[in-house]
Amino acid sequence: MEKLKRKRRVRIDRVLILVGGCLLALLLVVGAITALFKLINPTLIAKEYSKPALEIKLEDEKIDSEVFTKKNKETGEKYIYAIHLPVLEGEAETLMNTFVEGIKAENAAVTHIDFASNTAFSQYKSYVITATTYSDIEDKNPFNPIKTEELYINFDSEELIDIEDCLRGKAISNLAKKYESDKENVRLVNIQENGVEVNVNGTKVFYTYNENNTDFVMNNENVPSILKYEKIDVEKREIDPSKPMIAFTFDDGPSPANTKKILDALAKVGGRATFFELGYLMENYPDTVRAITEQGSEVANHSYDHDWLTQKSVEAAVEDIQSVNDIFFSLTGNEINLVRPPYGDYNSSLAQAFSEKIVMWDVDTRDWESRDVDSIISMTKKYAYDGAIVLFHDIYSTTATAAVELIKYYDSLGYQFVTVSELYEVKGK
């Protein structure tokens, strides 16, 4: 018994000494590691970011890499920069440099800029340039970012492109609405072979190419599009607000022979007008719709087949109007911004539901009633004025004949023939 007791006591003493020694050694080691870490930490961080993440780059990519340290002479603070950028040219290069300079100017302890790139269908090239800044180098968690910002640069072959080159205006508006943001906050992230990635106010949304989707505007056989003809580029013109102007509008067409006669007369005086057309006639006369757009005049929406829109449900009315927009887009690659409900028949719920502006008229020539050239001319001259929207119907040959005369007449008075959209822009509507 005695022997055993003594033995146990001795063991406890030894254990205590051992534990104490270990604790002391541990403290020393921790202290040494911390000191060492503080000393080599900047080097470690620089090394961590010294190489670009190669697996996300295009194979033939040229990369501009630089890793350097900058010291603030006054405070003695050290800034580490590890920057890896694609080699770009022209406008894209300027865009990228502005972004990079902005990040550098923030003077974060560590600035790491890297990028991902990809190509789709050998046509589109996308770059996502990510800049991450970190706080104090000697912080316990130096790799914890304080801020991450991204820049998106997309090309269609050699041309810089944006969200409008991928998605139709209605899709962009719908996205903005869905995320309670503005159209300006919807940005194109990158184009892939199964869809496009979009950033809406910070939220990334992936749009898969879907055969039934009428949203895409991309010019590639692998991407579904309802655009069946070559896109028409309409040149925007300057309107002189100090000169008189008039907006002729023609409803119920297109009507090939009459519409052409009016377009020719407008072209002679460098004028434009607005044609509120019916969807089913646009389908019947695609060449006339394209001719209007090519002349610079505006095509607007007068519903698919002249129904009373308030007698439909709001959803059905919106669908009716949207179907005409889709037809126009499929023929020209352009969008419709204005709608004139047939018979001027609409109410506040329709006005709220339509994304297009509703356009009525200031002067009714009653051409559909008289169908008489002289009467149409005299009605117009009697009531029209500077800044007026005048209502005609180009389905009547008498209207076309009268319009030709009226275009000559108002041109001789120094009037500018403007579209309704141009008129609204000048008047700030």
Ligand SMILES: [Zn+2]
């Ligand atoms: Zn009508």
